[in-house]
Amino acid sequence: MEAGLWIFGYGSLCWHPGFEFEKSLTGFVKGFGRRFWQGNTTHRGTKDKPGRVATLVEDKDGIVYGRAFEVKGEAALPYLERRECTLGGYLSILTHFHSRDGTRNFPVLVYIATNLNQHWLGEAPLHSIARQITECSGPSGHNVEYLLRLADFMHHHLPEAHDEHLFTLEILVRARIKELNLCLRTLMGNREFHIEITEDDINPADNEHDDENNMLRQDSFQYISRVPPKTLRCLKM
Template structure:
């Protein structure tokens, strides 16, 4: 694990009294770089959407001259999108997300139903881009999107990092699920990286502000055997890193 990454506990059971909190659904960069203070992180999915790289980005993963491509939710009544629900706290988190997702990202907020791996469904706030926003790029062939992704970077890093970290997150936490669009894009991009002799390690950046999650059940079963303190950082410890987390505006 990169020394700049933080490891936090992923708890997949939601208690009834916690559902009253405000929960935010993460399906893109929020999965691995939330950047805000939260009480709990739970894996699961929402229904009625597909994840698509149809939204442009000019402030974090691209520029005005070369907009990057980032994920959004596109309505599909048969669709399912897996990700994380975060229980957030304080007005700072809402203000941060409004700036990151709406003001800079072009997304709007709407509520959806989240189905956790364990427990009853509950409402989550999701940030969704629509064709009405000026950054919308819309549908394109995966190969064309891949060519755009390898050519774009912004203040927060390369567009390739965004895609690859999201694909890695899905493989790690939803190994039995398949996201054809996401994994097809990743394959196309990595093929182009190899073809063009690009250095993937450099493109992935230094991991500053990134978060690695460890499941609560795995955490508890292995905690006695694991001596590396970096791997045993508790969820409570992660919430104390408020200054570092809240000032990060990367997407």
């Protein structure tokens, strides 16, 4: 069992934790599915036009990949309490984290939203969710940035992960951006985030794809998803 307090991130914490940590590992939790069913009025939306952000919903056969952080210092928990709970409407639970290589399994604190909080939006057709994400922004930036940076993190650091909900939304949002002729750089805030992953958690086999990935993206938010052509034709991209 790992010593210290660990936090599991599956949304913006993956690419923008905002607090000090000793180290981080990529991996997954079981028994959940990631869904963009939580509304947000303080970070990625407003009271008049709430954005959509990720939460975890119970799914006995589900696996959600993300990033676990070993907390450093005393400032992290109050920061997360305000960011996730006070402003975001989330609550905290304990579950078990499994490292990517399968050698580690330890308790983590996870922030989730339920249908009992005031910001809950719930299930909706994916095209409707994509349209809402494309139209909303808040004090922390555009809702598009939240979605695409999360998808990019998954493609780059956890290429073996399958998340149909997340990746379908990524495709639909990119298609809508193209359809509306929107400026992607403006939507992304024209900024970069440094992602530090612990060295011993990096899979050497990932390096085989580095050249290919670098050709596909000229910057971190222009990743071209490797989606089967049949899927793309169905979505009329």
